Structures are given as structure tokens and as C-alpha cells.
Amino acid sequence: SSELTQDPAVSVALGQTVRITCQGDSLRSYYASWYQQKPGQAPVLVIYGKNNRPSGIPDRFSGSSSGNTASLTITGAQAEDEADYYCNSRETFGTGTKVTVL
Amino acid sequence: QVQLQESGPGLVKPSGTLSLTCAVSGGSISSSNWWSWVRQPPGKGLEWIGEIYHSGSTNYNPSLKSRVTISVDKSKNQFSLKLSSVTAADTAVYYCARIIEYSSSYYYYYMDVWGKGTTVTVSS
Numbered sequence: 001s002s003e004l005t006q007d008p009a010v011s012v013a014l015g016q017t018v019r020i021t022c023q024g025d026s027l028r029s030y031y032a033s034w035y036q037q038k039p040g041q042a043p044v045l046v047i048y049g050k051n052n053r054p055s056g057i058p059d060r061f062s063g064s065s066s067g068n069t070a071s072l073t074i075t076g077a078q079a080e081d082e083a084d085y086y087c088n089s090r091e092t093f094g095t096g097t098k099v100t101v102l
Numbered sequence: 103q104v105q106l107q108e109s110g111p112g113l114v115k116p117s118g119t120l121s122l123t124c125a126v127s128g129g130s131i132s133s134s135n136w137w138s139w140v141r142q143p144p145g146k147g148l149e150w151i152g153e154i155y156h157s158g159s160t161n162y163n164p165s166l167k168s169r170v171t172i173s174v175d176k177s178k179n180q181f182s183l184k185l186s187s188v189t190a191a192d193t194a195v196y197y198c199a200r201i202i203e204y205s206s207s208y209y210y211y212y213m214d215v216w217g218k219g220t221t222v223t224v225s226s
Binding site for chain 1: 140147148149150161163197202208209210211212213214216217218219
């Protein structure tokens with residue numbers, strides 16, 4: 001199993017766009033899935049597969065991948081998007097990125 | 103829709119065995135899904151513990167494999183986690199989750215339904 005590396009923290013102005021990346025060798029074979037976690041709550045799946053959103057996830061969330069890097073983009077970030085975000089590839093979770101909306 | 107609910111003791115003594123159960127409602131544990139356990143120590147990230155299929159097939163995190171047992175009880179529509187020889191480092195919120203896994207040219211693996219989590223503290 002390989003590691004998945006994420007930037008520890010990013011900030012974004014309200015209404016602007018932010019991209020979170022996840023790097024790891026396993027991403028050459030597996031699509032990453034992405035989870036949003038707010039304090040005291042369970043993780044919530046926001047993106048899976050090539051670029052799929054579960055029902056109820058706003059379309060401002062999108063995903064992409066290239067080589068060993070997967071990305072989660074929030075286009076037009078809202079205050080409620082402030083949270084920790086984790087990527088996953090099978091038995092490995094990324095290190096997590098804290099997103100702050102300014 | 104499928105819902106998951108973790109249950110078990112919130113306090114375990116050091117060197118003891120942590121035992122948790124995840125009850126599946128709104129669907130069958132015998133569906134074509136794997137079922138997983140994930141944990142999160144206080145202030146830290148998520149850690150995949152392992153997974154089980156209704157047939158009883160399991161996969162475990164190599165770092166925990168010697169101490170982990172995941173089992174399924176189809177009659178009760180639930181699956182369970184046992185973690186032996188616990189220390190303070192095993193203090194965490196423990197989540198159960200349903201896994202969707204399939205492949206085309208790429209592998210798809212994601213956890214679409216999660217329980218709310220249960221806090222387990224290892225302390226004397």
C-alpha cells in the first residue's frame with residue numbers, strides 16, 4: 001500500500017475557487033474518492049470515480065485525475081464548505097486538507 | 103436507504119480487547135458490498151482498519167493485522183470489530199462504512215454510507 005499526500009491546509013475567499021490535490025502511486029490504478037468532514041461529524045462522500053457526485057452534493061464540487069495525482073475542486077466556495085477533506089484509495093486515506101473559507 | 107449504527111463500550115482497559123458492532127438497517131448485509139471499519143484518533147486523520155464481505159472474506163490494514171478481527175453475522179444483519187491488546191494509541195472515534203467497489207479500466211472504491219461513529223477511550 002502506498003501513501004497519499006495532501007497539503008495540510010488551504011484557504012479560499014468566499015465565492016472563489018480552490019483546488020485540493022492528493023498524490024500517490026495507487027492513484028494510477030484507482031480513482032480517488034473524496035470525503036468532507038466537519039468538526040464532530042462523520043465523513044461525507046463528495047466525489048467518487050472519474051468525477052461523480054452522490055445525490056445531494058452541490059455541483060460546485062468536482063474531481064479530476066492525472067497520473068498519480070487526484071484533485072478536488074470547489075468552484076464558488078461557500079462558508080459551509082469549510083471543513084477537512086480527505087482523499088482515499090482503497091486501504092489508504094490521504095493526510096487531509098483543512099479548507100478555510102475567508 | 104441503508105443506515106449504519108455503531109455500538110459498543112466507550113471505555114476499554116489497556117491490554118484489553120475493543121469490541122464494536124455495526125448494525126445495518128434499510129438493506130441487507132448480504133448485498134454485493136464490502137463493509138469496513140475506519141477510525142480517527144483525536145485531532146488526527148482517518149485510518150482504514152479493514153473490510154469484510156458477507157461471505158466472511160476479510161482484508162486488514164497491515165499495521166493492525168495482528169490484532170484485528172472483523173466478522174459478520176448475517177442473521178442479525180451486522181458486522182463486528184475486535185481489536186486486541188489495546189493501548190492509549192487506539193483511543194479514537196470508530197466508524198463503520200459501506201464500500202462500493204468495482205472496476206472497468208480503472209478501479210472504483212468508495213465509502214458511500216457511514217455510521218455516526220462511536221468514541222472509544224483506552225484507559226485504566
